[in-house]
Structures are given as structure tokens and as C-alpha cells.
Amino acid sequence: MNLRLWSASCILLSVCAATRASLAQGDGPRMYWKTLTNSNAVTLMPMHMTGNSNPLDPAHVQPPDSSFEANVAMLGYTRTLDFFGRSGMASVLLPVGNLKGEVSGLPLDQQDSATGFGDVTLQLDVNVCGAPAMNDLEALQRYEPRFTLDLMGSLALPVGEYDSENILNIGQNRWYGRFGIPMMVTLGPWVPGERTTIELLPAVWLFGENDDYLGQSLSTDPLFQIEGHVTRDFTKSFWGSIDAAWFSGAKSEIGGASGSSLNNIGVGFTLGYQVTDNLLITLGYFSTINDNDPGDFRGDEFRLNFTFGWNSLIEGMKRLSEEH
């Protein structure tokens, strides 16, 4: 019946992208917005990353005097859930692509590269405040969030391609994961074209041990991360975000030799455009800013995100609308 309604619904739907546990940029803006239960989203996120640390290693272990370049894509699938009456979201992510790097000062090749699949990450996010499960269009229509708070956990499985002789790997050869508390505050009305949000994601990463990192053992302390976004609709289908992240910790020990802790800040921006009711495209750039000292982590990242979302209820309404 109401084109406006399902159009709005689809906007909500297709921002439900697979979260992307990548690097300093973090998950990105509007990643924990809620929508109809049993919505689906497939994500393809090509990224180009450069820096002095393997960008697919969340611990950002830094070989000395290194530089890396990655051209990878994150493939993802997300489904929204009714988790005991609360909005929930389950995701699976798989990085795939190519890494190239140069390293000096180690008894290894000066240049190296890796190509293939990375570690599969599973993630579950459950709202605890402000977003009951939306099991029908009526609930979605009445959803006007003011403050939401979720609990989120993810786990990366060490199944990605890994060569212990190689300093560059897409897989990390260890279990790792994180716990986070995604939060969102809405400023002003929840009206498509007018929405403004402040989003915050404090999280802690925990790392298992890689017992074969260049023949040695690699262990890493927890990494604390706070990711923040201020997002704003420019029109009903076009929005932008200013992004920032701070991460601290992740002191690594390789074969008994300790490295230094990270204490970095990165900033960036994201633009999002709803191309159709089902397709959202975002473009983002992110860069570390306090990275002048030789030991600082440096990273720059461009990324595109194509998210295709659908929900059977909304697709059904569209069919009805077209037939009548």
C-alpha cells in the first residue's frame, strides 16, 4: 500500500551491513542500526590499505622498518534476529585478496606477498536497551530510537591461509576476537533525510597465541579500542559521517622479545548513498594521525562498501504494490 513506507524500510534494511572487523577504521558508521527481524544483507567491501603493519592483523604487529600494501575485499553476510525479544544481528565475514610488503632488518626476504582467503570471523550483536526485536512492519514503523546499547562479541577462526615462513599472511594463525558495546544516540527526529546520530563502540580485542610466527611464538596483550562517528542524513538517500578511532594496548611478544604498545588515533570520513531500495554504497577514507615516530603504527585506508539487503516482508509488499 504505502510506497513511502517500504522505501523507508528498505533504507533501514540495507544499512544493515555485515560488520567489518578491519583495522584502524573499525566497523564504520551506521553498522549497528536496527531493522526488521530476518533481514539479510550481503556485503562486498573492496579496500586499499597501506601502512607499516599487516592491515589484516587486528593486533597491528609491526615488523621493524616495514611497509605494506593490501588490496583486499571483505565478503560478508548478516542476518537480523529476534534474540529473546531484542534486536540481534549475526554476521560472518571473510577477507580475501592480496598483501604486499617490504621488510628490512630480518633474516628473510626483503619483499613478500600473500594472496588468498583470510580468517573467517563470526559476530553476534544483541541489543539490550532501546531496540526491541522488530518482527513485523508495524514495529519497524514505530521504531524511533533515542538511545540504543548493544552487547557484541566476535570470534575469528584461524582458518585463513598462513605460511609460517612468510612474514606476510592473510590468515593470522591464531584465535582472536573481541567484546564491544555499540551505542547510538539520536539527535533530533528520526526522519529519513534528517537523522543525526552519535555512535560509539568501545571494545576490547583478545588474542590467542600464534605458536609459529616465523618459527617463534607470538603473543599479544589485549587491545582496547573506542570507535566514534557523527553521522548525518543529507537527503533521504545520502548521508555522511565523520569517523574517529582510538586504540591502545596490543603489546606483542615474539619469542620472548617484547614490542611496544599501540596508542594511536585515526580519523576519517564516510559517505553513503542508497542507490535503490536494496542497494547501499558507501565510500570511506581513514588515516592514523599520531604516526610521526618511527615506531608508531601508520595506516591509510580507502574502502568501498556495496551492501545488498532484503527482507521477505518488504519484498512481498513491493510485489503487491507492483501488481495493484
Next chain:
Amino acid sequence: MAGDGPPARPNIVLIVADDLGYSDLGCFGGEIKTPNLDAMAARGVRFTNFCTGASCSPSRSMLLSGTDSHLAGLGNMDEWTAPNQRGVPGYEGYLNKQVVTFASLLHDSGYHTYMVGKWHLGKQPDLIPAARGFERDFSLLDGAGSYWDMTGLGVTAPRSTFTEDGKYIDKLPSDYYATKTYTDKMIGFIDAHRGDGKPFFAYVAHQAPHDPYALPDDWLRRYEGKFDAGWDELRIRRLSRMSEMGIMPADATLAERLWYVPFWSDLAPIARVLVSRKMALYAGMVENLDYHVGRLVEHLKKIGEYDNTLFIFMSDNGAEGTDVARMIAGTPGTRDYLFHVKNWSRNDPNAWGRPGSNVTYGPGWAQVSMTPFRQYKGWLTEGGIHLPLIVAGAGVQREAGSLNNSLVHVMDIAPTALEMAGVDHPATYDGREVARMQGKSWAPMLAGRTNSARGENDWIGWEMWGSRAIRRGDWKLLWQPKPMGNASWELYNLAKDPGEREDVSSANPQIFNELLAHWDEYVKTNNVILPSRTPFESLEDQLPMRIPVDEGYPPVKFKTPFVPPRESAPKSKGSER
């Protein structure tokens, strides 16, 4: 003046709600929270048989003049003056000089006279409130507009016209919200002139709850989900409460539901959410109105004027079932459509009620607001003209919280106010002859000396956009054009049939003929000219064909799904759950 009645010259506070329905207030059977008006009703009298005109400016002309709108200049609304009415006295489209407002007479007799809110009776300098008896005013001269700023509703009035203390203004207070600001201004007027010993007349002509619906943020969602039961069920619930309260007879039945309003049960759940949000916004408007009425009442208590004040609360006409904004906006490619796109197109459901949105609730909910009556604003069925009225305070010596079922009319308020103030209505004013008041003073009734302002043979007439009606006691003669009527005279006994379901003209030919004679007299006395054009002239082509509305028909749409008897149900895994 009532001899043992009120103290000499009470203050008079006349509060008018715009398009408020008969059954919306809690004290009239509604589920909307209206504690302040309920308290007013508990202290005073609710009139269950109060009639007005079928639209705003004719009603307001009768309110202020005490005489029929066809004499007072509002024989038709200014916006819809028909070609054959142009230039005819009584059809000027503004409150003409053949009448004098009771505000003028009260002011001349020593009252302070204040007005806030909607005027809709003329915009020229000699027609504005300051020229018609109000010494202080803050007035919207148009019939409707934004609650937030001066945005008008169409290209013929793109910017609302306001006056303050007799001067046209081009800026509103920075925190302007109509209902709040009107109340603030009235409180300011009252305070500014306290202490000189003069009584005051305060005319508080609220816009609320007239569309476009508008509410401050913290009022927007108070009724979200409260009307999910739908308009069909809500009418039943309201009538049940009205019967329990004695407002309607126990055996009263609902008016026939409008054939073009879908059965609630036939709507998809998501459609119900969107449609019920409109009613929720309307309800918020009504509660917000009540809140600001409460502010004014509390202020009068605080300054010691409460006990010596007569309060009159009324609605001006039936609830609005027509989407006037859509009617004005028309179709793409027109200048009014462009105007609405630029000014009134913030139309996402989550923006409804906020500045720039333009929402009204339509005929389904208007029927609820007018429970148990037939149709709504613009029509002379009871749904267009039968409204809530509360009278309380100084001069009211009837049992607190009582009901009065006698026939009263909006024209009665002017003579009532004048009698309470001890002022006579003159035959001439400012050197001109003025029409006599046709209303009947309630003062003796309010003092408890009589139960009705009218005798058995007193009658009242109406004409609006070609519809015609005569009321005498419980009898009502009605003529309405197709498709809302049959384009023929019908007779109803409203005591037995408030929903105007059964035309009893053939069983009561004598009464029919007597009332028909009253109609002829009404036309003659009031120079009624039936319009050659009306806003509803193409309605028969716009609406679906009028068909009988039978609850539950056809069964193919309304039967509940078949479920096998429990003992015969298939033994599937699912059936064990």
C-alpha cells in the same frame, strides 16, 4: 439578569476548540486525557444537546453576534461564496456591520475585552478584532495555518495574517506554538489590567485541534498505539461509555458508518499503524489543548479571579473528515501544489506533527470523534453540528457535574453573556440598525430556575452549502445533497435516533409539514440563498458508489478462518504445541 444568580458582572472566559468532536473529551465519553476540562465539567454543567453551524466562520459569526449567520455576513464561508450569493447582504464573507458583537457591548458597558486565537471573520482594518469590540488581542485572522510560524495553507493566503492589539504584525514570538502562545498572551492581558475593578471577557479561540496537526516533541508520541483497536471498535466503546455516563440513552445506536471508510478489520496491520498514528496525533492535540486550558484556569485561581468567572467551553463545529490541505493542494503542475511541496511536504510518518508536515485524520476517525452521530464537519447531520459544551463557574447554580439535555445553540451565548453582565442588546449601534439576537439566554437555566432556554415550539434553522435543517425539540428535518443525503427531506426523532438512521417522515406527516413550514420561514427571515456552487458539488463523482453498509458483509471478507474442532484436529506436531 438572574436575580439570585451570579455576583454582579462576572468575568467571562469563553474557550472555543476548533473542530473538536462531540465525544473526544473524557467528560463526554472519550478516552483522550482531558483532566482540566473534566474538572470544569465536574464543577459545572455539560450540555448534551448543543448545536453550532457546520463550519467555523458561520459558527463564529453566530457566536459573537447572537444571530443567524445568513444575516451576520457568513451566509457562506468567504472561501466558498457561490456566484449567486456575491454582493448579497449577509454573504459578505466577513462579520458584517448589520450585527454588533457582544464583545463590543460588554466593552461599552465597562468590561475589559480580550481575544486570542483564530478570528476568521474578516481581515480589513475595520473588521479585525480590535474593530469589533476587543481592546486587546493576539489573533490569527485566517481560518487555519501553521502552529509554528506564519505559513499559510495556499497561494491565496501564503502567509497567515496576525494582529496584536489592533496592529498587523509580521513576526511571532520566538517560542511560538499556537496553543501555548495564545494562552500566554491571554494570561498577559488579564494580568496587565488587573486591579482596576473591571470584569473581563476573555475569548480564547484556539486553533487546536484543527489540522494541520502539530505538537511539541514531548507530546508527539503520547498516544502512539493507543488507537490500534481501530475506528469501528472505538465508536462502540465510546457509545458504551456515553450511555454509562447518561450522555446518550442506553439504547442509542451508532449512526451508519460511512460507506467509503474501510472496515478496520479489512486494513493491513501496517496500514493500521499509519492510520492510527493520525488519530494519536489528534488525541495529543486535544490533550495539549486541555493542558493549556488548565494553565489558564490555574492562573485565574492564583490571582483570585476564579470564583467570579463564568467558564464556557465549546467546539465550533463537527470534527473534520475532509482533507482540506489535499483539496487545496490539488494536482501536480498547479501553483497550490507547488506551494504545498515547498511548505508542507515534510510527509514522512515520523515527521507527522512536526513543522512542515500536514496531517489530518480523515473520515474514519472523524466519525469516532463524532460518536454516535452521522457524518462530520460541513454537513448538517448531527456529526456536523452537535458538539460538546461545558458551562461552569460564576452564575451556574445547577448541580455540579450534572447533564442538561435541552436544546441549546451557539447563538445563545451572546444573549447569555449579555444577561449575565446586565447589558441590553440595542436596536442600533454606531448609528446603524443591527439585527436582533435570535439566541436564547441561558441565564435562568444556569441559575436553576428553568431546565431549558427554549419552549416546545421554538425552532432553529440551518443552511450550509445547500444542506438544510430545522430542529424543534427532538425533531429534526434534514435535506442533504447526494451522496451524503438523498436530495430529499427526511425526518428524524433525535431522542430515539441520535444517529439519524431512520427517516420517520411518512409516519409523522404533520410534524414533517410543520417543520417544512419552519424552513420556509427560516429562509424568509434570514434571507437564505441556496448556493449555486458548493465545495462538495462533485462529491458524488469522487466517492465510490453509495451502498448499504452491513456489518460483516460480505462474509468472504469477514468470516474468521475455519479451525477444525479440537477433537477432530489433525494430530500434527504443530497441533500439540
